[in-house]
Amino acid sequence: MKNFLFLFIFACSFSSLWAQTGQISGRVTDSSNKPIPYATVMLSGTDHGTNTADDGSYTIENVAPGRHTVVFSTVGYGTIKKNVVVTANKTSIVRVSLKQQQQQLDEVVLEGHHVKYISRDPSTSLRLKTEIAKLPQNIQVIGGELLKDQQVTSIMDGVIRNVSGVTMREHWGNFASVLMRGFRIPAFKNGFNFNDTWGPLADDMAFVERIEFVKGPAGFMMSAGEPGGFYNVVTKKPTENRIAQVSLMAGSFDMYRAAVDLGGKLTKNGKLLYRFNALYQSSDTHRGNEESERYGIAPALTYKISDKTSITTELNYHNAESYLGSAYVFAPAADGYGSLDRDFKFTDTNYPATEINELAWFTNFKHDFSENWGVESQFALFRYEQEGNSAWVFDPDGPGPLNAVNDNGDVFRYANIWDALSLGKFFQTYLYGKFNTGNVSHNTLAGFDFTEREYFPDFFTGFFPVDTTALFNIYNPVYGNTPDPVFDRSLGIKERTGNYEPYDGFTNRSFYLQDEIGFLNNKVRVTLAGRYTNLTTVGKNENDTKFTPRAGLSVDVTPSLTVYGLFDESFLPNFGISRDSEPFDPVKATDIEGGIKGQFFDGKLRASLGAFLITKQDIAISDPEDPTFTFSILQDEIQSKGIEFDLQGEITPELSVTLNYANTNVKVTEDSLFPQNVGNRIAGHAKHLTNGWLNYSFAATSKLKGFGASLGYQYQVDRSTWSWGADDQSDLPDYFRLDGALSWQNKHLRIQLNVNNLLDEYLYSGANFANYIYWQSEPGINGRLGVTYTF
Incomplete structure (x- = not known):
């Protein structure tokens, strides 16, 4: 709280710098009083404006006092201009109704106000x-x-x-x-x-x-x-705007893909909307002999019961094949990473794929009591099922894979059953509203969450040593003499995992209340919130309950510069068991962060710079004295701290950019069982990480109108990715990848060529494990050509 008080006083000390401004708010509807989303609302003669939200509402902040003309427009509707007088520290209300036009607006579409790579509002x-x-x-x-x-x-x-x-x-x-x-x-x-x-x-x-x-x-x-x-x-959700799009793609390693996106009105009155997406893809990998298929469909319907009430339901279904574990390559530690060709294949040529089916069903109900108050409820069902196998190495002389790779290159390989069933039931309902108490504004949120998750994996009932005739040698590999793994699936997966008891899972019931309080014409916003959680974890006889507070502060130092601070807590289940077969209490964590958010070029370019400190306590990790990796121990505390920078938007109308940088440091700060671990790094991040993507689209007045070019990079320094049971201090080299793209498009057709890893670098991630190392390589230079036609 001292940090928040200091930040508040610091921000208020800049109050003399604030311009005395007002704001314009309202709603844009059609002639039937239905909201028009994404309509453009601009102050005439300026680049200052916004777009309407899904409910047709809008707010233009930081408007200078005086008389202004507001221009309302969108595709398919007439343009309306409204005069308004803005008073300092007050909100002027302007509501309009746009009339639909039969003719197309052609080039009058306000493309100049559309900013790529920027999203103003959360979903x-x-x-x-x-x-x-x-x-x-x-x-x-x-x-x-x-x-x-x-x-x-x-x-x-x-x-x-x-x-x-x-x-x-x-x-x-x-x-x-x-x-x-x-x-x-x-x-x-x-x-x-x-x-x-x-x-x-x-x-x-x-x-x-x-x-x-x-x-x-x-x-x-x-x-x-x-x-x-x-x-x-x-x-993707149903929309009133007609959508009819077909995409085809072909790429390296025999990748072929087709997708369709359809949407619009199913009835003339627009009460019933739809969206339908479908895809099919077949591809191999740079290792070869891993041909796989993937397909899916996603139908969705929205029924507008009234102007204030709607219900949306959607279904997502995927079927996919995956070669679990086939990307790994193993070698003696003395050889070093990348000592084998990046296309080297560790599994056999007849290694079978795993089949996966995933089904998710969503239903959302939304009702607006008024412009300021509404309620939203949604529920979902989720089912994920896979049947297949995974590859790894093992030590024939003892438990675990400690001595599975010999110095001469001989490797003991195996395949184990890798089936899983994941089930989920979800329900959420929340009330939101806006009101004022005097000159203080309130943006409130209250809700209830219910989550029930069960996970039934079978990784242990089937074990198949694939080196039945001779050991596999990485320096002289011989393929094609390995029989297919055979596993007993006569029992259902729930029976195989122990009398229908899930391996892990939890039931969460949570209540949440939040109030965002606005002062000084909403230039200072204080967020106060709390959540009560009742958590039931598989394997525990008692429920865990906790109240987790949340407090935030956001201050507009200038119309285009905002500073913020946040304190928040989390409370999550702790999976794993001790040597005494006892479950663990939930993991507790706190997050303290703050930063600056800026907007430049009339909001066309946005940036954020922040710092954070996360403290996480009672974390279940693998017991280092258990060679079977069955049991866990609790690590007392780890901390993650760092700084983050993100930039998105337009530098010019033709040049769009996304650029980011992060410095992250995660270490053990307390460990009563193994005090020598204090100060050790935790794997799973790069200390320095930066990425960039530039896109240049030639202007409509250029002879190269429709052409575009992109260039992007990824750069990781001092990186340590996940290591399974190994020392977190992995010695991976720095990572740099360069990608590019060329495109051309007109009103109906878009053609695009992307080329990845332009420098043809040998890129990989991996870790040390006992006396050997393992890694996964990325392909060399590769590309894909896509064609999209919009009807």
Whole structure:
């Protein structure tokens, strides 16, 4: 609280610098009083303005006192101008109704006001109604245009490069293990926590509208989440605007892909809207003999019961094949990383794929009581099922893989069963509203969360040593003489995992209350909130309960500069058991952070600079004295601290940019069992991490109109990725990757070529383990060509 008091006094000392300004608010509707989202609202003769939200509301802040003309426009509707007088420290209300036009507006579309790579507001699934730049938290959004320019197909395809301090550790092939601020963060979808120990399936970008990275515990979502934060995948929703788009792609390693995106009105009155996405992809890898397929569909419907009430339901289904564990390469420690060819294949040519099915169903109900008050409820069902196997190495003379790789290159390989079933039930309801008490504004949020998760993995009932005739030698590999692994699946997976008891899981019931209090015409915003959590963890006889507070401060030092501070806590289940077969109490963590957010070039370029300190206590880690890796011990405390910088937007109307840098340091700060570990680094991050992406699109007046070019880089210094049971002090070299793209588009057609790893570097991640090392390589220079046609 001393930090917040100091920050408040510091911010208030700049009050003499504040211009006495007012703001303009209102709502834009059509002739039937239906809200018009994404309409452009501008002050005539300036670049100062905004776009309407989903409910048609808008607010233009920091408007100089006096008479102004406000221009309202959007595609398919007529333009309206309204005169308004703005008074200092007051809000002027302007509501308009736009008339629909039959003719197309052609080049009158206000492209000059559209800014690439910037999202002004969080999605509704984050519940917050405040503009991102004014929130006392670091939230970064990866929008559809950036995903399109980088031509990524899944979240494992380099998406994380667009956010400071985010890395991905080694993977089995089916899910993205994303780390932020040094901790693995959970995967949310439409506001629900779908995370598993070994899942969920990596999201395909064909169904994705945007991805939101929320840093810190975020009590307003799920204080039982990881203190490093989470990422929230927002799927494509039904829309009134007609969508008809087909995309085809071909790339290196026999990658072929097709996707379709359809949407619009199903009824003339616009009460029933739809969205339908589908995809199919087949591909190999740079290692070869790993041909796989992936397909999925995502239908969605919205029914507008009235102008104030709507219900949306959607289904996401994916089927995917994955070669679990096949990306790993093992070698003697003396040889060093990258001692084998980057296309070296460790598994046999007939190594079978694992089949994965994932199904998610969402239903959302929304009702607005008035312009300022509303309620939203949603529920979801989730099912993830996989059947297959995974590859690793083992020591034939003892438990665990301690001596599985010999100095002469002989390796003991095996495949084990790798089946899993993950089930989830979710429900959320929350009330939001705005009101004033005198000159003080209130933006309130109250809600209830329910989460029930069960995870049934079978990694142990089947073990198949593949080196039945001769050891596999990495220096003289022989392929094709290994029989297919055979496992007994006569019992269902729940029976195999122990009388229907899940391996891990929890039930969470949480209540949340928040008030964002605005002072001095909302230039100073104080957030006070609290969450009560009742947590039931598998294997524990008693429930754990805790109240976690949240406090934030956000101050507009100038109209384009905001400082903020935040204190938040998290409370999450602790999976694992001790040698006495006793479960552990939940993990507790606190986050203290603060920073500056700035807007430049009339809001076209946005930047944030912040610092954080996370303290995490009672963390279950592998017992270093257990060679079977079955039991865990508690580490008393670790801390993660660092600084983060993010920049997105337009430098000029033609040049768009995203740039970030993070300095992250995660270490053990208390360890009563092994005090010698204090000061040791925790794996899962790079100490210095910076990424950039530049996109240049030629102006409409240029002879090269429609052409564009992009160039991006990823640079990691002093990195330590995940190490399974090994010393966290891995000795990985620095990582630098350069990517580029060329594109051309007109009103209907877009053609794009992306080339990754332009310098053809041998890139990998890995770790030390006892007497050997392992790593996963990335492909050399590779590319993909995409063609998209919009009808």
